[in-house]
Amino acid sequence: MADDKYNRKNPAVKRILQEVKEMQSNPSDDFMSLPLEENIFEWQFAIRGPSETEFEGGIYHGRIQLPSEYPFKPPSFMLLTPNGRFETQTKICLSISNHHPEHWQPSWSVRTALVALIAFMPTNPNGALGSLDYKKEERRVLAVKSREAAPKFGNPERQQLIDEIHAYMLSKAPPVPQISSGEAGEENSLNGEGEANGSAKDAGAQVADGGTSNPTEDDRILENRHEAPLNANPIPEELAVARPVIDGPLGQPQLLQRPDTRMQKPADDRLLTLAAVGLTIAIAFLLLKKFLKASEYGAVFMDGS
Numbered sequence: 001m002a003d004d005k006y007n008r009k010n011p012a013v014k015r016i017l018q019e020v021k022e023m024q025s026n027p028s029d030d031f032m033s034l035p036l037e038e039n040i041f042e043w044q045f046a047i048r049g050p051s052e053t054e055f056e057g058g059i060y061h062g063r064i065q066l067p068s069e070y071p072f073k074p075p076s077f078m079l080l081t082p083n084g085r086f087e088t089q090t091k092i093c094l095s096i097s098n099h100h101p102e103h104w105q106p107s108w109s110v111r112t113a114l115v116a117l118i119a120f121m122p123t124n125p126n127g128a129l130g131s132l133d134y135k136k137e138e139r140r141v142l143a144v145k146s147r148e149a150a151p152k153f154g155n156p157e158r159q160q161l162i163d164e165i166h167a168y169m170l171s172k173a174p175p176v177p178q179i180s181s182g183e184a185g186e187e188n189s190l191n192g193e194g195e196a197n198g199s200a201k202d203a204g205a206q207v208a209d210g211g212t213s214n215p216t217e218d219d220r221i222l223e224n225r226h227e228a229p230l231n232a233n234p235i236p237e238e239l240a241v242a243r244p245v246i247d248g249p250l251g252q253p254q255l256l257q258r259p260d261t262r263m264q265k266p267a268d269d270r271l272l273t274l275a276a277v278g279l280t281i282a283i284a285f286l287l288l289k290k291f292l293k294a295s296e297y298g299a300v301f302m303d304g305s
Contacts, residue, residue, distance in 0.1 A: 006040065012070045016040050019109050029172040031114040032165050033064065036157060041066045044161045046169045047114055049143055053122040054136040057176030058083065058143030059169045061151050061162055062117075064110060067098070074104035075113065080151040080162075084134030084142050085121055089153075092130035094120060099129065144176050 006013045020035060033045030043064040049055030060081040067073045076098045079086045086092045093099040096108065096116045125131030134142075150166035152159065 012066070012068055013040070015071050016066065019111070022109075023111065027168075028111075030118060031111075032168050033110055033114060034161060034165065036161065038157065041068070041070070043110060044158065044165060045110075045114060046162075046165045047118050047121075048169060048173050050118050050121055051174075054139040055083065055085070055121050055143055057174055058146045059166060059173055060121075060146060061153075061166065063153070064113070066110075071106045071108070074098045074101055074108075075110070077113070077117065080153050081146050082142050083121075083146070084132055084139035085125070087130045087132060088151075090130045093128045140176070147173070147176070 006017075008014055008017070016035065017040070020040070023033060029048065031045060031047045033043050035041070035043045043066070044061070045064055046059055046061045049058035049060065058081075060079060060083050062080055063078045065076045065078075067075065074097055076091045077094065077096075078091055079088050082088055091097070091099070094117070095103040096113045125133050147170060150159075150162045153162060
């Protein structure tokens with residue numbers, strides 16, 4: 001790297017050269033990042049997918065653009081490898097990126113940012129700018145594909161650096177884990193449940209649309225059971241009214257509704273009513289006679305005095 005083309009007294013240049021030296025002297029198996037020869041403010045990087053996630057075994061390349069005020073202002077990040085979590089060739093929104101300068105700390109470095117980026121991979125995107133929400137199966141496929149070759153980006157100098165970083169990461173990356181039989185069985189069961197639910201919905205749709213299939217005998221039995229309570233209370237045969245059967249619109253027999261019949265009151269009820277009225281009149285007559293007699297005795301007593 002031609003250091004003489006940069007002003008070493010510049011705080012940003014001084015900080016960047018220090019981080020480059022630290023990155024080369026203390027490499028990591030989880031990431032690698034180096035600046036371009038012609039522009040130390042532009043870095044190419046690659047991170048390894050976090051273990052025990054759908055990204056495990058994947059190698060994901062990206063680009064870091066450091067501002068001229070670095071480290072007092074945050075860098076911007078762009079992914080170049082399809083991954084199912086972040087869009088490619090789009091500046092992503094993270095708390096460590098230039099989308100949130102209020103969160104950035106000057107003590108943070110490129111190394112710190114890459115560690116944070118790995119931690120962000122399996123998190124919920126929550127609709128953040130530049131985020132994607134692919135299914136786990138799709139992300140696993142992309143993780144396998146990411147190992148095949150480095151992405152194509154920029155001029156030959158950029159591409160050469162990307163290829164070198166990819167070769168280094170590939171030598172350190174573990175193989176992509178295969179889907180376990182239990183997990184595969186669970187996915188198949190979920191698919192089976194989805195198909196069963198779909199069949200039930202289709203059957204319901206056919207009934208709602210008035211399908212051409214005729215009702216089964218069991219259906220007729222259930223309908224008859226629901227109609228049974230209407231005739232739960234039997235009536236005497238002598239008061240029963242015949243209900244003629246006629247053909248309905250579809251040629252099916254239908255029963256006419258039974259006309260409302262009223263039973264005549266028995267003669268005993270009338271006799272009891274007349275007896276009660278007669279008894280009431282007799283009692284009233286006796287009370288009146290007794291009152292008049294008492295009044296007559298009182299008048300005689302007053303005259304004698």
